[in-house]
Amino acid sequence: MPNDTILITGACGQIGSELSQALAQHYGNNNVIITDIRKPDNFQTDLAFEALNVLDGGRLVELVQKHKITHIYHLAAVLSASGEQDPLFAWQINMEGMLNVMQVARERGIKQVYHPSSIAVFGHDTPKNDTPQYTLMNPNTVYGISKLAGERWSEYYFQKYKLDVRSLRYPGIISYKTPPGGGTTDYAVDIFYKAIAGKKYECFLHENSYLPMMYMPDAIRATLELMNAPSDKIKIRSAYNLSAMSFSPKEITQAIKKHIPEFRISYKPDFRQNIADSWPQSIDDSSARNDWGWKPEYDLEKMTEDMIANLAIPTTV
Numbered sequence: 015m016p017n018d019t020i021l022i023t024g025a026c027g028q029i030g031s032e033l034s035q036a037l038a039q040h041y042g043n044n045n046v047i048i049t050d051i052r053k054p055d056n057f058q059t060d061l062a063f064e065a066l067n068v069l070d071g072g073r074l075v076e077l078v079q080k081h082k083i084t085h086i087y088h089l090a091a092v093l094s095a096s097g098e099q100d101p102l103f104a105w106q107i108n109m110e111g112m113l114n115v116m117q118v119a120r121e122r123g124i125k126q127v128y129h130p131s132s133i134a135v136f137g138h139d140t141p142k143n144d145t146p147q148y149t150l151m152n153p154n155t156v157y158g159i160s161k162l163a164g165e166r167w168s169e170y171y172f173q174k175y176k177l178d179v180r181s182l183r184y185p186g187i188i189s190y191k192t193p194p195g196g197g198t199t200d201y202a203v204d205i206f207y208k209a210i211a212g213k214k215y216e217c218f219l220h221e222n223s224y225l226p227m228m229y230m231p232d233a234i235r236a237t238l239e240l241m242n243a244p245s246d247k248i249k250i251r252s253a254y255n256l257s258a259m260s261f262s263p264k265e266i267t268q269a270i271k272k273h274i275p276e277f278r279i280s281y282k283p284d285f286r287q288n289i290a291d292s293w294p295q296s297i298d299d300s301s302a303r304n305d306w307g308w309k310p311e312y313d314l315e316k317m318t319e320d321m322i323a324n325l326a327i328p329t330t331v
């Protein structure tokens with residue numbers, strides 16, 4: 015622990031921007047290096063930033079050596095909806111990027127690697143409700159295919175090279191600090207921005223599209239609990255199912271209306287509807303609960319209240 019130094023890829027993204035702060039609290043500001051393809055102009059951080067294209071394995075080695083990195087959190091990825099716009103590019107970033115990280119981790123004796131997976135690993139053939147840990151997968155998006163391949167590679171590196179790789183299948187993540195980019199579950203974030211701005215929201219999914227979701231504080235805590243659990247508690251090296259709540263656009267609208275009664279929504283499903291239809295509606299995460307004690311804190315009501323309270327605070331940009 016005293017000599018542990020963390021490198022995060024995709025650190026300026028939705029999860030990275032909050033996970034890096036949580037890791038800095040745990041390991042100390044000087045021991046967390048954040049990387050991304052570039053730092054957005056308005057991105058504020060006290061942590062050391064290094065530019066990194068995850069396709070550049072040489073640059074990754076250079077940073078690992080320079081900062082004596084011991085742990086890598088590999089978050090850089092192209093999400094489900096963006097991935098469909100340029101499938102080969104998404105495959106390259108998600109797959110080659112991941113394999114670069116795995117290979118550097120193996121060769122440089124990295125102690126631990128985190129590589130998130132997603133509910134996108136499931137497909138039309140998967141049972142929709144209480145989706146089990148082990149079931150038919152058959153994903154249809156390039157994002158889901160790459161995440162499923164990534165899960166297999168994670169287990170492969172663990173079994174073959176004893177690399178301590180850990181992973182979670184995140185549901186849709188809702189947060190207010192950094193907007194998400196290019197996901198199918200992102201409607202559940204955008205809807206809050208519109209509601210707070212007093213605007214109507216046009217939803218790209220139909221009103222009864224149920225999807226598994228999670229509030230960011232739960233997602234961060236799950237990640238830290240997984241990574242800090244004793245190794246013998248981690249029985250699954252592909253990726254753990256993880257669950258907190260499920261809701262539809264209609265239900266989140268009702269939850270928002272309790273705080274903002276005049277809020278209005280309309281529905282205009284687009285290509286993302288087909289992606290949503292291929293994913294589970296709810297997830298059985300009993301392995302995570304039993305193996306390392308996972309338990310979510312936020313449900314739809316509690317999350318909605320917190321999102322609205324935080325988004326209502328005027329920002330000084």
Ligand code: SER
Nearest residue numbers: 093094132197198199
């Ligand atoms: N939130 C992701 C997406 O919609 C799923 O992991 O792409």
